[in-house]
Amino acid sequence: MNEIEPVVAEGAHSSSSGAEGAQTSPRIAEGAQAWPRADHSTEPACGRAPMGLLAELTYRCPLQCPYCSNPLEMDKPSTELSTAEWQRVFKEAAELGILQLHLSGGEPTARKDLEELVKTASQSGMYTNLITAGVLLTKDRLKALQDAGLDHLQLSIQDVDEANAEKISAYKGGLAKKRELCGWMHALGMPLTVNAPIHRANIENLPAIVEFAVAMGANRLEVAHVQYYAWALKNRAALMPTREQMMKTVEIVDAAKEKYKGIMVFDFVVPDYYASRPKPCMGGWGRGSMNITPSGRVLPCHAAESIPGLEFDNVRNKSLSDIWLTGQAFEKYRGTSWMKEPCRSCDRREIDWGGCRCQAMMMTGDPTNVDPACGLSPRHAEFVALATAESHVTTPPPFVYRRLGGTVG
């Protein structure tokens, strides 16, 4: 069986950061990078500014996607940063040299002050990208966001089969609202990325998803196989496609890239479980981006809280710049000095940075182990076998839906 490299994307790598439905990196301007390319430089990563900031404005969301990248224990709405706190953070981010701001959640449009936040970020000079499920937006609000300086919108979709989309999101009428939103985007001339998390429950509809994105006038389609963290990990047995299904998506995307050359750009993220080498998660720990939770904790990646022993600073107590330069959680796995074999002597150690610390923790119990997605990991065969076994179960288990304050089977 062929093994494939972790990420097949046009012009941009992927991470596993994301929002309500987006398990992959927020996409940005054409040709821009989600993080600095590996350059084999020995320059300390903290000696340069992060490129991107993912601001999780709230964990509130009307959808309940079973692959949400938000943690199982979510910050309560009452603890969210205030408008003034976010505005201060955005100014600090711009001063630090951050170029791209991804406004995410939960559902960021649940924040009534979103226009104010976009305006501050835009006036500070950052490129602003709204990552949304789109169902709460109105035409007037979209226009207000554009007027406030919003540069780009990334719309997540669950499926283009309405009944299936409703089953996946536990939300009725979402697809019609998304279509309507795409029409407004088109009328306003705003750049649009459609993000389609792909898994066992929608993988057979990928050709129709491609056609949907084209019909909606998207500039970019992110075909993002679900990455198995947080809620997706909890639902892995219900979501994991077979390797054969995954390989078929490679063919579909390759053909679509050819067919829609010059019309729509594709990003393609394969599931770690069927990769031969890991993704350079977050472009390397503490190298290119920061995540801020709704209540202000600053994380090197969205799942970092799953790693014991890390101390997360809060923007309420410390400047973003101090956190980036000296924060314990950022320093811990920055660079290569923490690595053990096989990564330590591997010639890819400054390309993929040993893969994903959180996945190493989840699957091996030690974040300094090589990511089991790597074929050189002693746990790789076991990792692949797990996916193979789960994906071949005839009747997958029901979804455990993402909910604030508890899970519902």
Ligand code: SF4
């Ligand atoms: Fe990457 Fe480590 Fe695997 Fe080498 S051994 S390919 S550095 S994960």
Ligand code: FES
């Ligand atoms: Fe990969 Fe945390 S999700 S390092």
